[in-house]
Amino acid sequence: METVYTATVSNVGGRDGDVKSLDGILELDVRKPVEMHGEGKAANPEMLFAAAYSSCYNSALMTVASRRKIILPEHAVEVSISLNKDGNSMFLAGKIVVKAPGMDHDELQQLAETAHTVCPYSKAVKGNMEMKIEVMV
Template identity: 30%
Template sequence: MTKIEKVAYTGNTHTTVNHDPALQRGDYPVVDIQLSTPGGENYEFKAVEPHPTAEQLFAGAWSACYITAVGIAASLKKVTLPPDISVDIQMDAGQTGPGWFLNAGFTVRLPGLNQEVAEAIAHSAHQMCLYSSAVRGNVEVDLNVVTV
């Protein structure tokens, strides 16, 4: 994988689990997109500026898939996730020499969990997530797990 030397575009996303579908969504001028999974869970891709970039849309879809995988990984480890988990993804598009590449920075927030357990869940989720699998070996991914 190639690390980007010169970032040309960046897209940032913040995804959380929506436990209350009646909750007021975003205010103008931001875009909030409700995402769902085949299992019926609802996720929020929140507060993106109007006219999201391709990087933001890709990161939003990736984060919905990934946060679902976090839930599966936690259940396999018999760990109850806190209600306020979230995933932030910074998706960078840029150049190294003449080539163009994507890099992703993940910040996974699992407040209250033991750091080692949270990191194990986050890494397991990357092994399960379909988007992570699709880009494995092609997109540099930095993973930061926050438990406070």
Template identity: 40%
Template sequence: MPIQQSDVLYTAVATAENGRDGRVATDDGRLDLVVNPPEELGGSGTGTNPEQLFAAGYSACFQGALGVVARQEKADISGSTVTAKVGLGKNGDGFGIIVEISAHIPNVDAETAGVLIKKAHEVCPYSKATRGNITVTLA
């Protein structure tokens, strides 16, 4: 179920100039980045790009969701990491993204890690937002 405006706890605001070959900054000044397409897409690759920003946000959010689930399950996820690989490719007459989420959870067995990852995928806001829209693979 979509959240209502009255339920919003925090809102991030960012403004982009010149799209993929310009600048993006947040209204609070904490983030101000040059963005350029990667060399693979004909860009200079000197700045960051939207896929890197999406991967950073998704991995951080998923790690947070993993923490929520681990507390519920009383599992030790200390030392864990989450990596998001975001791919950009052709999709019909446009472009689309694909994501692979992998987690390294050293203090639990493989079966427990799998359960935690699947449960985190159910509660992570990024996972909820992309569900049914893009392919997300869990590892």
């Protein structure tokens, strides 16, 4: 195995604190959302995870399309990450929505499913959290 890149980010203050990458590129406040009785108005861990996941997944989608010589029209990938509670246990679940107007639905669904098998984030959560995939044309 070869490590290609490592990002290191530190947090002070938990969900009501701040995060900062060691290289100084990322630095922002994090706050509990209003839905969790927080003040909101800042990023939160689920938002940051969704941002990272959507970027990684979209790259996987574009790579799969390119390898199959499929022209992927202007498109967007939305990732939703939900923090859920079951008794005293907290867990994550998510949904990936691929929007590619004008594309064939079945072809886009196949690309989306394949991207889910190669995306490093999808691999990381496989078996650990439910992820639904939806396409919109």
